[in-house]
Amino acid sequence: MALQGKVAIVTGATGIVGEGIARAFLQAGATVVAPVRDAGKEAGLRSALGSPPADRLVTPVDAYTTAEGSKQLARFVQLKYGAVDHVVACTGGMVPMGLLSTVTREAFNTAAHDRVLGQLYLAQALAPLLKEEAGSSYTVITGRLGEHCNMPDGALFCIANAAVYGLVQALQAELRSKPQRVNELRIGAIVRRDGKAEHPHFPGKRSHPASLVGAQAVAIAAGSQSEEIIRLYLDD
Numbered sequence: 323m324a325l326q327g328k329v330a331i332v333t334g335a336t337g338i339v340g341e342g343i344a345r346a347f348l349q350a351g352a353t354v355v356a357p358v359r360d361a362g363k364e365a366g367l368r369s370a371l372g373s374p375p376a377d378r379l380v381t382p383v384d385a386y387t388t389a390e391g392s393k394q395l396a397r398f399v400q401l402k403y404g405a406v407d408h409v410v411a412c413t414g415g416m417v418p419m420g421l422l423s424t425v426t427r428e429a430f431n432t433a434a435h436d437r438v439l440g441q442l443y444l445a446q447a448l449a450p451l452l453k454e455e456a457g458s459s460y461t462v463i464t465g466r467l468g469e470h471c472n473m474p475d476g477a478l479f480c481i482a483n484a485a486v487y488g489l490v491q492a493l494q495a496e497l498r499s500k501p502q503r504v505n506e507l508r509i510g511a512i513v514r515r516d517g518k519a520e521h522p523h524f525p526g527k528r529s530h531p532a533s534l535v536g537a538q539a540v541a542i543a544a545g546s547q548s549e550e551i552i553r554l555y556l557d558d
């Protein structure tokens with residue numbers, strides 16, 4: 323198995339894409355730390371992932387995309403494992419929908435908070451936990467909107483995604499002299515939960531199972547890519 327004996331932090335595992343990534347990492351043999359923000363979602367996640375043994379799937383309850391919560395998660399992981407092999411940062415879901423001309427300050431702040439600031443806190447807290455080895459990797463999950471806005475009423479998706487592209491660049495620059503690899507996995511498609519027929523917010527639209535993203539995230543962790551944007555454009 324590609325990630326046998328490795329320890330990975332996968333954030334956003336209660337979400338559509340993160341669940342698929344957590345499942346793929348477990349299937350590849352990794353121990354997965356999947357923080358949950360709401361204790362009520364812990365059992366559901368565990369069951370969705372096939373109820374793996376407690377030492378293979380660890381689900382600390384933590385507001386991990388806040389300034390303090392991200393540090394608390396890092397302290398928890400450091401105490402338990404010392405250092406980790408991989409981080410996959412997959413957080414922040416929907417944003418308020420609307421054309422650019424209708425975006426309000428409140429909606430902008432919500433999108434920036436949920437989709438950008440959380441990624442910043444995670445990078446600050448979790449990147450230092452990576453083993454100082456070329457095998458270690460930090461992968462940020464993003465979406466294609468931001469590179470090409472093919473959904474006019476997804477203005478805030480475009481703005482927030484583009485900000486996260488920049489965050490990845492900055493993290494790559496900061497770690498350039500170190501062996502750890504930093505990559506972006508950019509999804510160009512609607513992704514649904516494995517086992518579901520559609521995305522809950524885009525009924526009737528063509529979608530793809532999260533397992534495809536999970537397989538790609540495992541390949542990046544087990545591979546040698548560094549400073550790359552890996553594009554998973556499933557409709558092209």
Ligand SMILES: NC(=O)c1ccc[n+]([C@@H]2O[C@H](COP(=O)([O-])OP(=O)(O)OC[C@H]3O[C@@H](n4cnc5c(N)ncnc54)[C@H](OP(=O)(O)O)[C@@H]3O)[C@@H](O)[C@H]2O)c1
Nearest residue numbers: 334336337338339359387413414415436464465509512513
């Ligand atoms: N699904 C798609 O079609 C698609 C397509 C392209 C790209 N992506 C990318 O995949 C990533 C995850 O998307 P998703 O569709 O899996 O989203 P999702 O189903 O809404 O899941 C979002 C995950 O992020 C967590 N989260 C942590 N802090 C958050 C915050 N402040 N606000 C909102 N959520 C927060 C959520 O936790 P809770 O469960 O506690 O809310 C949940 O686990 C995003 O970066 C997105 O750009 C998704």
